[in-house]
Every structure is written in C-alpha cells, then in structure tokens.
Amino acid sequence: MAQPLSDTKPAAFSMSVRVRFAPSPTGALHIGGVRTALYNYLFAKKNGGTFILRIEDTDQNRYVPGAEDYIIESLKWLGITPDEGVGFGGDFGPYRQSERQALYEKHAHDLVARGKAYYAFDTPEELEELRKSRDNFTYNYQERTRLKNSLNMPQEEVRRRLDAGEACVIRLMVEPGQDIHIHDLIRGDVVFQSSELDDKVLLKADGMPTYHLANIVDDYQMQITQVIRGEEWLPSTAHHVLLYQAFGWEDQMPQFAHLPLILKPVGNGKLSKRDGAKFGMPVFPLDWEGGAGEEKFAGFRETGFLPAAVLNFLALLGWHPGNDQEIFSPNELVQAFSIEHISKGGARFDYEKAKWFNQQYIHASSDAELAERIRPAAAARNYRTDTEYLTQIAGLMKERVTVIPDFVEQGYYLFEPVSGYDDEMIRKKWDAALQPAMDTLIGAIEAQEPFAAPELEEMVKQYLQENGIKPGAVLPLLRLALAGTMKGPAVFEMAVVLGKAETVDRLKNGLQYFNQVVDSPAG
RNA sequence: GGCCCGUUCGUCUAGGGGUUAGGACGCAUCCCUUUCACGGAUGAAACACGGGUUCGAUUCCCGUACGGGCUACCA
Structure with a gap:
C-alpha cells in the first residue's frame, strides 16, 4: 500500500x-x-x-x-x-x-x-x-x-x-x-x-x-x-x-x-554487461533472464559464489582498510569501513581475485554449511542429496574447488560411475604383471574391517611392503580406478566415502578397462 | 571539441620529502604430499613523462601524455 x-x-x-x-x-x-x-x-x-x-x-x-x-x-x-x-x-x-x-x-x-x-x-x-x-x-x-x-x-x-x-x-x-x-x-x-x-x-x-x-x-x-x-x-x-x-x-x-568506476579486466573503458560473456565471468549478482530474444547474463550467485565472498571482493575493489588484512566478514567490513580510505582512481575488475576470495570463504566454511550449498547443484544433476553424504563430499573436495558447482562437476565420480579415464596415465602406470597382486589386494580390501581411511591405508601399504611393491606403482592405479583421473581427494578417504561395495566394484571394472587400454594401440 | 576526475609491480593496493617502495591476486621455483589441491618458503615484477620547489622528490607545485566520466525531455 x-x-x-x-x-x-x-x-x-x-x-x-x-x-x-x-x-x-x-x-x-x-x-x-x-x-x-x-x-x-x-x-x-x-x-x-x-x-x-x-x-x-x-x-x-x-x-x-x-x-x-x-x-x-x-x-x-x-x-x-x-x-x-x-x-x-x-x-x-x-x-x-x-x-x-x-x-x-x-x-x-x-x-x-x-x-x-x-x-x-x-x-x-x-x-x-x-x-x-x-x-x-x-x-x-x-x-x-x-x-x-x-x-x-x-x-x-x-x-x-x-x-x-x-x-x-x-x-x-x-x-x-x-x-x-x-x-x-x-x-x-x-x-x-x-x-x-x-x-x-x-x-x-x-x-x-x-x-x-x-x-x-x-x-x-x-x-x-x-x-x-x-x-x-x-x-x-x-x-x-x-x-x-x-x-x-x-x-x-x-x-x-x-x-571511482569499475573498469574492464583488459582494454579501455568501464566494465560493461557484455564483458561478462566476453571474459567468461559474471558481472551481475544474480542470473538475469531477459525476455524472449533478450540478453541473458550470468550472476555470481548461480556461478557458485558465496555472498560474503562477493562482498569482500567488492569492498576491496576501490577501498582499503589501512592495513594488510584481506579477509573481512561482513561485520568486519562494517567496522573497518571509512570513506577516507576509498581510492580515487578506477579499479579493474579482477575475476581471478574474486575466485580467490571465494576459495577462501569455501575453505573457511564448515562441511555442514557447504553441504547445504552443494545440495541444489547435486539435485540439478539428480545426484543423491542427503546431508550426510553431501557433508562428506564437502570435506573431501573443499580444498580443491573455487565455486560451488565444482563440487559436483569436478567430483562427479563421487556421485555417479566414472565416465572418463585418463588413458595416458593408465598406459604409463598399468602393467599386466601387477594383475595377481591387484586381485589379492582387492580381496583384502573387500575383507577390510573397519572400512575406515587410516586402517585401509595402513593395510594396503603394509601389503605392498610385504610384497615388495612400490606404493607409487599401485596407489595411482587405485586412484585411476576409483576416479578415472589423477586429480582428486586422498584415495583412501575417497574409497571410504564411496563405500566398500562401490570401491571394490570400481577397482574390478577399472582393472578390466586398464587391460583393454593397454591392449589397444596408443592414440 | 568543452568541462570535470584520475595515474605506485600485469591486477587490487599501502606508503609518503631521505624506505632494501610494503602486502594481496596472478606467475615462476622449491618444500610438504607417491595424485590434484591446501599450506609453507623463495623469486621476478611498479612510483607515466618533463619542468620546477628542495640539500634531497615516487611523495609538494606546474605542464605534458595517457586513461576515464559528463556534455539527453537517461539515470
């Protein structure tokens, strides 16, 4: 009214x-x-x-x-x-x-x-x-x-x-x-x-x-x-x-x-709405859906930024606290703010810095908080969304992501079967002579109780030592079988989160695939 | 064109008449880690230019250059 x-x-x-x-x-x-x-x-x-x-x-x-x-x-x-x-x-x-x-x-x-x-x-x-x-x-x-x-x-x-x-x-x-x-x-x-x-x-x-x-x-x-x-x-x-x-x-x-104005990342002039698409970064807080035939723009929210990180980044784009502090919670920003410390010159929009801030905020978030933020992204891909699992994923992945969707994109294999293997690395690491040892190891893993990371790790490493196998010969293979890639969380933690049955399954399937790859000509 | 604003590493910036010109992002190297990251260490990297003022200017003043904004019955 x-x-x-x-x-x-x-x-x-x-x-x-x-x-x-x-x-x-x-x-x-x-x-x-x-x-x-x-x-x-x-x-x-x-x-x-x-x-x-x-x-x-x-x-x-x-x-x-x-x-x-x-x-x-x-x-x-x-x-x-x-x-x-x-x-x-x-x-x-x-x-x-x-x-x-x-x-x-x-x-x-x-x-x-x-x-x-x-x-x-x-x-x-x-x-x-x-x-x-x-x-x-x-x-x-x-x-x-x-x-x-x-x-x-x-x-x-x-x-x-x-x-x-x-x-x-x-x-x-x-x-x-x-x-x-x-x-x-x-x-x-x-x-x-x-x-x-x-x-x-x-x-x-x-x-x-x-x-x-x-x-x-x-x-x-x-x-x-x-x-x-x-x-x-x-x-x-x-x-x-x-x-x-x-x-x-x-x-x-x-x-x-x-x-002062916010300038383009490169080139001359002030930051424009088109720069978002041009540089592959958001320049708006939220997604904007223009009408039919209108322009669409990506937002920081949907890109996977935490609001506090955006605030922190923006605050420092043209203002400084007078000391070396970089990370400010919203409340700290309020306390530290003063107009005298606003710069006169225009500031270039630095997306790399924005991502760094977001990373810092993700690291500082609890696994439980992150689980809530990951949930929509997981739901959008029809992944499981129970709090317990998402919390584990958060803990596993938070040190290696910059935006929220990274959790389910980079870590897709934590939600669904591996859909792509690093063949080059497989060729480098897989030796059919390892087959018997691997089979035994898989059996041991299947028998491992409790199925917890430290115990699992100890058991595997002990087995390798007893059989005179270098960890470097096998550990990468476990990783490759579990995730398809050499990038990712610690292998044994990952195995525990996946669960024993899934882990064993992936190891068996992986081995089969390894043999296939090595048999086929390098491409 | 006119008016106004601005100019320290690639970027965000601290500083301020005498400093090894500091920090952060990014980059490079190393350490940690038999992955990727995180983390830690180290390194390369800047006072736009020209005149003054001054014993001494990156710092103050004036120009120049460059950049930006405004110059709508738009905000």
Missing part, C-alpha cells in the same frame, strides 16, 4: 546518518551498482545510520519489468538489506519515484513561480536540429534568450500555450558568473563555473521529473545526509548544488562522495 505523499517540511535536520542507494530499474543491477549499494550500506552501518533503497523509475521508456525485484533480491542475497525503501517500509515513502510525481511537479512549478526556473516549449526535434547544425550548442544563459521559453515570450502567450496543454518542460535557470564549490568526501574540493552549465531540464514534457530534480527533492525530504554514488554524477553535482540553493535548502544539503 503506497503511503501518502508528504509535502511537509521535514522535522529538524537529523544528525543521524541517512544514505540511499537509488538504482534505476532498467535491467539487471550491474556489479558497479552493487558496490555502490555496499559502500552506502557499510557507511550507514558503521555510523549507526539508515540505509535506504529508492527506486528511480522516472523514465517510462526505459522501465524494465522485473528489474525492481531483481534489485531487491540481489541486495537480500548479499545481505545488504535496506532499513527503509521499496519493499522494506519506512516513514519517508513512497520510495518509488513514479509514485511521487505530484511532489516533483509542484516543486518544479514553485521554482518557476520564484523565478528560478522557466517553461520551455522547444521540441526535442528542434533542439536536436540545433545540436546538429551548431558545433557546441548548449541550452544555457546565452542561448535561452533566443529560444522558445517563458523568459522571452509575452505572458499571455505562455498562458495560452500552457492552457492549451502544449508540450513543454521546466528548465532550471542557471545564472552565469558564479563559482560552485563542492567538497567531495573522496576527491576534495571541486569547482565549476556556472557559465559552463546548461539549463537542465527539471520536469519533462510527460510530467515526470528528471533525475536532477527528483534526486534533490527526495534527498531533502528523506533527510539524506550523504550522497554516495558513482563518479558519472560528479559533473552534474554542480546543478544539484544550484538546485539546493534555488529551493533554499542549502543548509540541509547532503555531503557528496563520488566513487
């Missing part, structure tokens, strides 16, 4: 920190956006403040169904859940800008009434024509005198056009000759000359506000204390300062912090 629009002046400016993450629901939430959300979240939590989710859906043309849900689900998955906002309640709603339209419209007209803004009737086509025919056309203090706006039209004509419902926008009237100083929390002082600025559109012809208007009205009304956003907003911050001044809200203007 949408809350009623509130147009009352906020109560006394609260000193408590209130920050917002304000994405536009135009598609999947890009990983850069996730990092912006994270930094806002960390800053809020570190300072005992409030983290707000505001949906900036004022562009009706770019609205993508499902994007809002995607954003919310992403934040929840990562555990950076808003205290207020769309889907989270709060006293400053509604938090969806499309539901606040009347508020923006009123404020835009107020600005006109107070001589800070004006109506402009130039059509988009006319302006485009001007931009095409003139090199550096900007709708500014010089140009506005010869364009179709309320500044240089008779009052009656303006009235008439307005009454006739003629399409028009409201533009901010930027006066030349002022220096606009911004003290950015990350970059320090930045100065803009107002004569360089254009008369930004505040209210579009469809009655919706532009980002510039909406974000000022909302940040003011929602009592935002710090605006932490991407670097791409730095240039328009001068307009935002002007707007706070025009409204007479400069006393409550939030502080600004403009984050």
Whole structure:
C-alpha cells in the first residue's frame, strides 16, 4: 500500500546518518551498482545510520519489468538489506519515484513561480536540429534568450500555450558568473563555473521529473545526509548544488562522495554487461533472464559464489582498510569501513581475485554449511542429496574447488560411475604383471574391517611392503580406478566415502578397462 | 571539441620529502604430499613523462601524455 505523499517540511535536520542507494530499474543491477549499494550500506552501518533503497523509475521508456525485484533480491542475497525503501517500509515513502510525481511537479512549478526556473516549449526535434547544425550548442544563459521559453515570450502567450496543454518542460535557470564549490568526501574540493552549465531540464514534457530534480527533492525530504554514488554524477553535482540553493535548502544539503568506476579486466573503458560473456565471468549478482530474444547474463550467485565472498571482493575493489588484512566478514567490513580510505582512481575488475576470495570463504566454511550449498547443484544433476553424504563430499573436495558447482562437476565420480579415464596415465602406470597382486589386494580390501581411511591405508601399504611393491606403482592405479583421473581427494578417504561395495566394484571394472587400454594401440 | 576526475609491480593496493617502495591476486621455483589441491618458503615484477620547489622528490607545485566520466525531455 503506497503511503501518502508528504509535502511537509521535514522535522529538524537529523544528525543521524541517512544514505540511499537509488538504482534505476532498467535491467539487471550491474556489479558497479552493487558496490555502490555496499559502500552506502557499510557507511550507514558503521555510523549507526539508515540505509535506504529508492527506486528511480522516472523514465517510462526505459522501465524494465522485473528489474525492481531483481534489485531487491540481489541486495537480500548479499545481505545488504535496506532499513527503509521499496519493499522494506519506512516513514519517508513512497520510495518509488513514479509514485511521487505530484511532489516533483509542484516543486518544479514553485521554482518557476520564484523565478528560478522557466517553461520551455522547444521540441526535442528542434533542439536536436540545433545540436546538429551548431558545433557546441548548449541550452544555457546565452542561448535561452533566443529560444522558445517563458523568459522571452509575452505572458499571455505562455498562458495560452500552457492552457492549451502544449508540450513543454521546466528548465532550471542557471545564472552565469558564479563559482560552485563542492567538497567531495573522496576527491576534495571541486569547482565549476556556472557559465559552463546548461539549463537542465527539471520536469519533462510527460510530467515526470528528471533525475536532477527528483534526486534533490527526495534527498531533502528523506533527510539524506550523504550522497554516495558513482563518479558519472560528479559533473552534474554542480546543478544539484544550484538546485539546493534555488529551493533554499542549502543548509540541509547532503555531503557528496563520488566513487571511482569499475573498469574492464583488459582494454579501455568501464566494465560493461557484455564483458561478462566476453571474459567468461559474471558481472551481475544474480542470473538475469531477459525476455524472449533478450540478453541473458550470468550472476555470481548461480556461478557458485558465496555472498560474503562477493562482498569482500567488492569492498576491496576501490577501498582499503589501512592495513594488510584481506579477509573481512561482513561485520568486519562494517567496522573497518571509512570513506577516507576509498581510492580515487578506477579499479579493474579482477575475476581471478574474486575466485580467490571465494576459495577462501569455501575453505573457511564448515562441511555442514557447504553441504547445504552443494545440495541444489547435486539435485540439478539428480545426484543423491542427503546431508550426510553431501557433508562428506564437502570435506573431501573443499580444498580443491573455487565455486560451488565444482563440487559436483569436478567430483562427479563421487556421485555417479566414472565416465572418463585418463588413458595416458593408465598406459604409463598399468602393467599386466601387477594383475595377481591387484586381485589379492582387492580381496583384502573387500575383507577390510573397519572400512575406515587410516586402517585401509595402513593395510594396503603394509601389503605392498610385504610384497615388495612400490606404493607409487599401485596407489595411482587405485586412484585411476576409483576416479578415472589423477586429480582428486586422498584415495583412501575417497574409497571410504564411496563405500566398500562401490570401491571394490570400481577397482574390478577399472582393472578390466586398464587391460583393454593397454591392449589397444596408443592414440 | 568543452568541462570535470584520475595515474605506485600485469591486477587490487599501502606508503609518503631521505624506505632494501610494503602486502594481496596472478606467475615462476622449491618444500610438504607417491595424485590434484591446501599450506609453507623463495623469486621476478611498479612510483607515466618533463619542468620546477628542495640539500634531497615516487611523495609538494606546474605542464605534458595517457586513461576515464559528463556534455539527453537517461539515470
């Protein structure tokens, strides 16, 4: 249920920190956006403040169904859940800008009434024509005198056009000759000359506000204390300062912090959604399924990353703790975070590092926790999914995987019969002369009680020693028979997890296959 | 083009007027292990360039180069 629009002046400016993450629901939430959300979240939590989710859906043309849900689900998955906002309640709603339209419209007209803004009737086509025919056309203090706006039209004509419902926008009237100083929390002082600025559109012809208007009205009304956003907003911050001044809200203007961009792993430019497919890595938190014929993107979640690992990786991409610590739990991140330690320069997206973080988190997870994470992947392949077995698999495999699906992909032979043998290694290791010894050994294994790794290992090694066989001649064969590959967990642990019957079965089948391979010509 | 931001190993970064310029990922070698990993050890690897300021600049200042962002009735 949408809350009623509130147009009352906020109560006394609260000193408590209130920050917002304000994405536009135009598609999947890009990983850069996730990092912006994270930094806002960390800053809020570190300072005992409030983290707000505001949906900036004022562009009706770019609205993508499902994007809002995607954003919310992403934040929840990562555990950076808003205290207020769309889907989270709060006293400053509604938090969806499309539901606040009347508020923006009123404020835009107020600005006109107070001589800070004006109506402009130039059509988009006319302006485009001007931009095409003139090199550096900007709708500014010089140009506005010869364009179709309320500044240089008779009052009656303006009235008439307005009454006739003629399409028009409201533009901010930027006066030349002022220096606009911004003290950015990350970059320090930045100065803009107002004569360089254009008369930004505040209210579009469809009655919706532009980002510039909406974000000022909302940040003011929602009592935002710090605006932490991407670097791409730095240039328009001068307009935002002007707007706070025009409204007479400069006393409550939030502080600004403009984050560096996340760059492509190689080459030039910022990380784009296409880079995911290009480099075979996720650049979104969750899978995104576009509609029919639309693009699909892989997510960190489905790729098999742990949310805490993604957070850790992202936090360190542009921020540092001031010491050598690399691994931070979400809580430690909150404690360590500070805006002063955010870098100024852009950071390249380093997927290798992301995988390393995930590996660290998998190692640090208990077998029981991992079992729960492996379960869906196992279920998807119709593997057994009982907790006891998955817990054992977790213990066996966790030191050699980087993402969750590795458990069932690399370790498929723990769930189903070996489907591919390393023939080259078999040729290297299998000697038919070993057959009798192997047969005896298999028999011994079958008789082994208890069927536990240390006992099994001792028994096998003792047998080998007594018969003068080098461990190196047989152990690899056991591994090959059990897993088909030379990679994998310790042989005897693997055998125990597979169980005696399966182990014996695989050994017998393996031997048969070995003979077959050696008999056939090398290929 | 104009405006704004940035630049320390391949990458993420620490540092800061005098340091053997530190850590991490990745890479290489070795140890552990009769597998693969984990782990441990070692190594190669950086202050974009040019001018200042200074006894001394990687660090401060100015340029240049390079990179990036913005320049929409998109956010």
